[in-house]
Amino acid sequence: MKEIVAVIFGWGWVQRALVCAANRGCVRKKTDEGISLVTFGGFSVLQMVGIVHGVYQRDLSLILGMRRVC
Numbered sequence: 068m069k070e071i072v073a074v075i076f077g078w079g080w081v082q083r084a085l086v087c088a089a090n091r092g093c094v095r096k097k098t099d100e101g102i103s104l105v106t107f108g109g110f111s112v113l114q115m116v117g118i119v120h121g122v123y124q125r126d127l128s129l130i131l132g133m134r135r136v137c
Contacts, residue, residue, distance in 0.1 A: 076120040
């Protein structure tokens with residue numbers, strides 16, 4: 068299970084980069100137009116996976132950092 072969470076966590080960073088690149092236009096326009104609930108939900112899921120990964124790795128900094136963003 069620990070390895071599965073580690074792989075999901077790693078792929079999550081790739082997904083996050085792709086989603087952030089797609090939403091870069093929203094930052095320039097200073098509007099939330101174009102950001103979907105699916106995107107927001109995806110970020111929330113990635114944050115939760117990061118917390119679980121931090122628990123498995125016993126990394127308090129990761130846990131607190133991911134929790135802070137949630």
